[in-house]
Amino acid sequence: MRRKIPSNTALIAFETAARHGSFARAAHELSLTEGAISRQIGRLEEFLGVTLFERIGNRVRLLPNGERYAAQVRESLDRLDRDSQYLMGQPSDGASLDIATVPTFAMRWLIPRLLRFQQKHPNITVHLCERSEPFVLAGSGFDAAIHFEHPAWTGMHTYPLFNEVLIPVCHPSLLNSMDAQTALDTLPRLHRRQNPEAWHHYAEETGLSLSNPALGARYDLHAMLIEAALAGLGVALVPRFYIETELDQGRLVAPWPEGKTIAKTFSLVLPEPIDLGQPPLKAFARWLIDEAKTATMIKH
Numbered sequence: 001m002r003r004k005i006p007s008n009t010a011l012i013a014f015e016t017a018a019r020h021g022s023f024a025r026a027a028h029e030l031s032l033t034e035g036a037i038s039r040q041i042g043r044l045e046e047f048l049g050v051t052l053f054e055r056i057g058n059r060v061r062l063l064p065n066g067e068r069y070a071a072q073v074r075e076s077l078d079r080l081d082r083d084s085q086y087l088m089g090q091p092s093d094g095a096s097l098d099i100a101t102v103p104t105f106a107m108r109w110l111i112p113r114l115l116r117f118q119q120k121h122p123n124i125t126v127h128l129c130e131r132s133e134p135f136v137l138a139g140s141g142f143d144a145a146i147h148f149e150h151p152a153w154t155g156m157h158t159y160p161l162f163n164e165v166l167i168p169v170c171h172p173s174l175l176n177s178m179d180a181q182t183a184l185d186t187l188p189r190l191h192r193r194q195n196p197e198a199w200h201h202y203a204e205e206t207g208l209s210l211s212n213p214a215l216g217a218r219y220d221l222h223a224m225l226i227e228a229a230l231a232g233l234g235v236a237l238v239p240r241f242y243i244e245t246e247l248d249q250g251r252l253v254a255p256w257p258e259g260k261t262i263a264k265t266f267s268l269v270l271p272e273p274i275d276l277g278q279p280p281l282k283a284f285a286r287w288l289i290d291e292a293k294t295a296t297m298i299k300h
Contacts, residue, residue: 006047011073013040014052018062018070095124095280100131101146104223105266108242109295110146117287124280132221137269143281144271146288148264157270159285161292164239164264166198169252171232180255184208188234189216190225195263198237205260226252239263241295 017026017037027034045052052066062070101110106128114126129142134152137145149158168184175183189199189210199213219225222238229236229252237259246252270277274285 006044010040010044010047011077013037014044015070015073015077017041017053017060018066019074021060021062023060096127097124097143097280097284098127098129098141099144099146099284100129100135100140100142102132102148102266103130104221104242105146106130107223108226113291116291117284120287121280121283124283126284137271144285145269146266147269148266153269157273158267159270159274159289160265160267161289162241162266162296163262164266165261166202166237166259166263167240167254168202168235168237168256169229169243169247169254170235171229172250172253174232174235175253175255181208184235184256185210189213190228190234190236191216191218192222192225192237193218193220198263201261202237202259206257208256
């Protein structure tokens with residue numbers, strides 16, 4: 001069935017006039033005459049069978065139907081502009097991948113390693129987009145996701161990468177001459193807002209006594225917790241694989257035991273098995289799984 005879509009020229013004229021609330025200002029922005037803007041909007045109204053603007057003398061006022069339609073048209077034009085510029089920026093002799101991932105994983109683990117993938121596959125461009133919460137991968141526009149296991153991935157193909165086990169860390173200057181147990185109960189504790197019970201569960205698992213596990217500042221992301229710990233603001237309970245470099249460099253210390261419970265399992269999520277994927281996605285998936293295995297082996 002043929003799509004019922006107005007001309008782009010009419011939609012652009014309408015969106016511009018709606019944004020400015022003026023045909024004259026829309027004409028100035030688009031380098032057209034005011035009459036041309038009026039004609040385009042008139043054709044659009046005739047096509048739709050709906051009056052979008054109320055004309056009062058030389059003035060115009062957007063009607064309620066026009067306000068709703070203007071918001072929808074603006075969103076569609078913005079998306080079309082982004083998609084067009086994205087396509088224009090692709091190399092003619094290469095491929096690109098769009099990967100959705102948890103922001104802290106991208107910043108703390110994936111991006112520092114991407115150069116190795118780029119060196120192996122210089123013709124594949126990897127675009128990363130932040131997705132803090134699970135979502136429906138099918139129809140999302142993403143080639144794959146790197147995320148924690150969740151029912152949202154039902155029907156997808158998941159490949160485990162890491163088990164998230166939490167460990168307390170802090171700046172070495174905070175310990176001074178205190179022993180580890182005293183420090184853990186005395187120093188400010190830092191929390192991830194989405195996991196307010198983490199310190200309570202950690203104390204139960206390890207048998208360490210904490211007088212008030214819930215006390216302390218809260219942050220949205222593990223990346224924020226890590227930066228707060230590096231700044232000497234307190235003790236953060238974070239996944240160990242995010243802070244291996246800081247521990248090796250002595251910028252953070254962890255004189256306390258790891259938690260015993262796996263908080264989450266991070267996985268690569270694909271719409272189909274690796275062997276059935278397109279070559280660029282297959283190359284990225286195999287590289288990522290190998291990197292995760294290598295990192296786990298180095299840790300142990």
